[in-house]
Amino acid sequence: MTSTLTPSAETPTPTPRPAPAKQRPEFRRKLSRFDVKYSPYFYVAPFFVLFGLVGLFPLVYTFVVSLNDWNLLTGPGEWVGLENFTTELSSPLFWNSLFNTFSIFLLSAVPQLIAAVIIAAVLDQNLRAKTFWRLSVILPYIVTPVAVTLIFSNIFGEKYGLVNNMLDVIGLDPVMWKTETLPSHIAIATMVNWRWTGYNALILLAAMQAVPRDVHESAALDGAGAARRFFSITIPSIRPTLIFVIITATIGGLQIFTEPKLFNATSSIPGGPQRQYQTTVLYLWDLAFNRQEFGRASAVAWILFLIIVAFGLLNFWLSRRIASSEARSIKKRSSKRLARYRTQREAEIDTLVAVPGAFAPGETPIPLERDDDPDDRPGTTDKEGAR
């Protein structure tokens, strides 16, 4: 009975109905198949359309611009191929900017991440007024970079700045924060640190709180001190988050612009009178908008993009290595445990077999014997682990 109801559409029943009646369900089915197959793409399409418009297109267009002798005002000039890239790669000013970028990046990222980990560890303790402390840590992040830079630019003023005044009080020579390379890098790194340390600390704090408390407790019971627990439990557990924080800090650090731009806003050259702290993005901006070299600026943008991609790949490789090394150590641990368990079982079985009649001869002893093969066992467990 039921079978006669359902196949009405597919089986060629000799009904006198004309074609359209048959086509409609056909179309509906097609539509529903279309729906299942393709509508997911439509749901995700807005992102890709937007990405294409504001991400991919500018990227490609920038590359096209970089192949031309493009003047900001008079527009596209001659097609020069990769000449803009070779010019930039042989320009001392470009390398200077790259050096400044990495110097400021290292001076900011390293102390910042160390401080962030320590602050996060402190906040992870049982503190009174937890929310207050956490909020205070994130406060600098709320301040706009422009305001931060204006204030710090004043503090690091060479003749009338707070820092030099205080150095003067304790009888030290003033430091030329705005005209010497290392001091200016330190000053700019200070601004970056001030703004980002708390932000990173909060992310790391979240990761630390996800570490199971009982692990800490059992370690404490086993006699591990606070420092030992920090280095052997906390740090390894937050490693993926640390990698994330390092990578975001790297991308941000390589694109640093506002701080060096406004640190000495009145300087006729962006990034210090001798380009002491002209970072790559600042150099790019200078090329495009002060020197009207739009083509070369685009080439710099692309080189910077490739550098950041390289860092992204390095991150990918690093985090995979860390993940696989973790998996490997887990594997090792579990296979050891398994081996111990099996020898124990064997011993039990041996004792059972020793008692005649107590154990029915079946298949079980055979795989155990096979598993016992010392060459075979690690191989199989490894394969299982790999799966």
Add this chain to the structure above:
Amino acid sequence: MKLSRRTRVAAAVAGAASIALLATACSTGGGEEGSSDEPITLTVTTFGTQGLDDLYAQYEADNPNITIKATNIDTGGNALTDWQTKQAAGAGLPDVQAVEEGWLSKVMQVSDSFTDLSEYGAEDTADQWVDWKVKQATDADGRIIGYGTDIGPEGLCFNGALFEAAGLPSDREGVAALFGGEDATWEKFFEVGKEYTDKTGKAFYDQSGFVWNSMVNQLPEGYYTADGELNVEGNKELEARWALLAEGAANGLSSAQTQWDWGGGKAFTDGSFATFVCPGWMLGVVKGQVEAGGGDASTGWDFADVFPGGAANWGGAFLTVPTTSKHPAEAADLAAFLTNAQSQVASFQAAGAFPSNIEAQSDAGVTGESDLTAFFNDAPIGEILAARAEGVVAQYKGPDDSVIQEQVFGPSVQELDSGKADGPTAWQHAIDLLNELVSE
């Protein structure tokens, strides 16, 4: 089925788009007809303090069909970025665009994208401005692309109290005579400076950058020859002036201040330096800096009718009409109104921008007393500036002029001030940078 459905949607979208296109086409078509009674909105972009706001209202009252939408950008530098971006994009430019003398060389590269104001009577009214102002706004093809607003004739600001303490004449006439009056030279300036510094142990001027700019800008030919050839390497005149500057810095005449910062104005009040190069508009800056630094008129600043090396101009602006304007005639008329004698007097009173209009320069509103004259020890600022505007030459500015001034010589000037390099070394660094930065 599926296909036809899709095409129908596509057709609908295309239809809507074409209607929209039609609509815009209609609206642009309608605008071009532009009879004088039709309501028109004119957009104006200015920067800094040009003191035009009241004039807009007046113009709107006189021309009821016109509405002015004005945008004022805080600094000339930001206005440059704004203009450059819009110029490069080819869209978004206003009907009337203010252009600063400092970036006129960039504007001249694309002078054909500005309306030739001669078509709207600029040639007939050209004699109302100082002649070099009109020359500055004339491009290589002889088209006048801007109406002059203010100018920046340079005089010398000096601190009377500090001069007196150093045993130098401290009244305006005495100081003018000290530097050589009409025949004031840079040699004399540095000589007086050395005397002052030797006596007091203090610096004479704030930093070398402004001095160098003045030294270059007052020459008949600066970084470029009049024919547009780059003229820095082997330019004896520039080298001689550079040597003077280097010697001055080596003798401690420069206070090595950060320009445009001056320690938040403190340097103007604590006696760090005693002279300052002052284009007209800089007087307001000096007053502002002194007040920010906690000083007032009693700090002793004064303004002398003298400038080393002869007449010099720094800054000033023009009002231009980009060719993208849909109402060039009305825009040109507005620009002409905003730059006529009465308007320039009004904007001088509102913002201290010294008029480029000759009639306005002698107007009582300009020569009379004001807050500014009171601050500068009752100096007749209007009269002095009018005198300082005489004999200025419109130097040819090449396309990379501002790059050379800021990026090529900026670092070397700073090297002189910080004592990191002597004159010849710093000059050589500038030449190296020139070859690196400026192609050909």
